[in-house]
Amino acid sequence: MNAPATTAQLIPEFHPREVPAVLIEALKARFGERCSTALVVREQHGRDESSFTVPPPAAVVFAESTDDVAQAVRLAAAHAVPVIPFGVGSSLEGHLLAVQGGISIDVSRMNKVLAINAEDLTVTVQPGVTRKQLNDEIKSTGLFFPIDPGADASLGGMAATRASGTNAVRYGTMRENVLALEVVTAQGEAIRTGTRAKKSSAGYDLTRLFVGSEGTLGVITEVTLKIYPLPEAVSAAICSFPSIEAAVRSVIQTVQLGVPIARVELIDANTVRMVNAYAKLGLREEPMLLMEFHGSPAGVKEQAETVQEIAAEFGGNAFEWASTPEERTRLWTARHNAYFAAVQSRPGCKVISTDTCVPISRLADCLLDSVAEADASGIPYFLVGHVGDGNFHFGYLLDPNLPEERAKAEQLNHALVARALRLEGTCTGEHGVGLHKMGFLVDETGAGAVEMMRTIKRALDPQNIMNPGKIFSL
Structure with missing residues (x-):
């Protein structure tokens, strides 16, 4: 396992390639006002939800068709200039950052x-x-x-x-x-x-x-x-627990019994407090599971009753049920607002997000040790997880003016990933590698597998222009 990175190593290296004026002129000739070099537009396309700061791309092309994308790529390829696809900018791992300069291709107008x-x-x-x-x-x-x-x-x-x-x-x-x-x-x-x-x-x-x-x-x-x-019947519920361990053990038993639950999300007490303050929901400030059941009315009733019995064995209480769309939306607001609630809880903060996933039988081992480390660190954090498939996320809330906080958060993340890999899990369950998890890819897959990925990349993209500097270095 690699040693934890230093703070300096955590900042992506910026090695911009030259973007010649002739390319910008050609893009503007082809796309007109749909090619922008305005700083405010470039900055919008040069950041995502990660904690990294990198100079923006040299230009942004707003594509409206496959032919637009193809022509923009051909023009960039003629000058070996990087191309970075852009959707809505919600990436958490630095996928959109122009670490080697280049142009951003915004496909948001391709929305049919x-x-x-x-x-x-x-x-x-x-x-x-x-x-x-x-x-x-x-x-x-x-x-x-x-x-x-x-x-x-x-x-x-x-x-x-x-x-x-x-x-x-x-x-x-x-x-x-x-x-x-x-x-x-x-x-x-x-x-x-x-x-x-x-x-x-x-x-x-x-x-x-x-x-x-x-x-x-x-x-x-x-x-x-x-x-x-669409399922014939949908029912949702929240349930509070005396501890994170009790909530996680309840999920593990539910999954291992084969209950076909559609959603089961963990929110820790920290996050519930943040969401209550953000959305004025008045939820019990204890570890909580949000669950949803899909199927026939009889099937949904049976699933819900089974899960309620399992939860009760682990101290689950204060079940609140919702069967109408409006009630379900209110309950799921707690989960979907978690990130924004956390950011608001520490104004001006940056978030380092984790994304480990482990086999369901190892979830408690991985999660509980990681919670203990996070609590001991003194770093404010929130915790949510799609725990039904063993995936969970810490969000460490950092003061961007305190490098020691970033270093401490990255040490926590490194320890968490190392633990997940020991338990036969992964460094990223759904966010992708991007910039932030490049150092963990070899640990997870092995040097031979990463070299095979590089071989594929070189064969399909010999000039290394497609979103270079992400997943692995060449």
């Missing part, structure tokens, strides 16, 4: 739902469509898209980072739900991977190669997804 094939349970969208927009457009069909990372992220970005979220325990991640892609390669060629068929044995699985590639192999310009029938 192209085809709804309700009879096949598939939908095809442009990459700028967000998950909430998609569900608004397909709700009249009685179908929905379940992957919910919390933020209203773009579907192209969710595919690029192999995102998941609160429903993953029941419906899986983007890996399981992306059927096909259209991608613009580093040469500016649009290719298609996969079909609308539910399975295929035709050649290499290029769809899975691009899902999770974080923009380092190409720019996603179209996504075909699985969608699902």
Whole structure:
């Protein structure tokens, strides 16, 4: 296992490549006002929700079609200039930062739902469509898209980072739900991977190669997804526990008994306090599970009763049930507002977010030791988790003017990842590697596997222009 990084090593190195004036002129000639070099626009596209600060890209191109993306990439490739895809900017790991300079390609205007094939349970969208927009457009069909990372992220970005979220325990991640892609390669060629068929044995699985590639192999310009029938009945509940351990043990037993729970989220007492202050919810300030059950009315009732019995064995109390959409929205507000509530609790802070995931049987071991370390550190933090699949997140709240706080938080993160890997888990369950977790990739996969990734990257992107400096260095 690598030694913890020093504070200096935690700041990404900025080695900008030259962006020649002739390229900017060519982009402006092709895109007109849709190519911006205004500082405020560049700065907007040069930051995400990570704690890193890097100079912005040299220009931003607002693409409105696959051809726009292809032409922008071809122009950049002619000058070996980096290209960084941009959706809504909700990344947590520095994916959007121009660490080698270059241009940002904003696909947010590519926001059309192209085809709804309700009879096949598939939908095809442009990459700028967000998950909430998609569900608004397909709700009249009685179908929905379940992957919910919390933020209203773009579907192209969710595919690029192999995102998941609160429903993953029941419906899986983007890996399981992306059927096909259209991608613009580093040469500016649009290719298609996969079909609308539910399975295929035709050649290499290029769809899975691009899902999770974080923009380092190409720019996603179209996504075909699985969608699902809206459940006949939905019920949600919150339940408070005397300790985090009691809540986690309850989840482990629920999963191991095979209860098909749709969502089960942990919120620690710190986070409940923050959410109460932020959203005036009046929740009990104890460790809490938020749960949701999908199915037939009888099935939902049976699931809920089973989970309530399990929770009671571990001291779970104060169950609050919600069956109407309005009531469920109120309960889930606590989870979805957690990040923003935490940031508001320490004005001006930066957040270092963790993203480990472990086998469900090792969840208590990993989580409880990590909570003890965080409590002992004195660093303010919040804790939430999609604990039904073993994934949880600490958010350490740092004063950006105190380097010692960043160093301490990174030491906590390093210890947490090392613990997760010892327990046969991963350094990132859903956020991706980006900049922040590059140092852990070799620890998790081994040097040989990372070198194979580099070989693929060099073969598909010989000039290293597609979001360079992310996942691993070349």
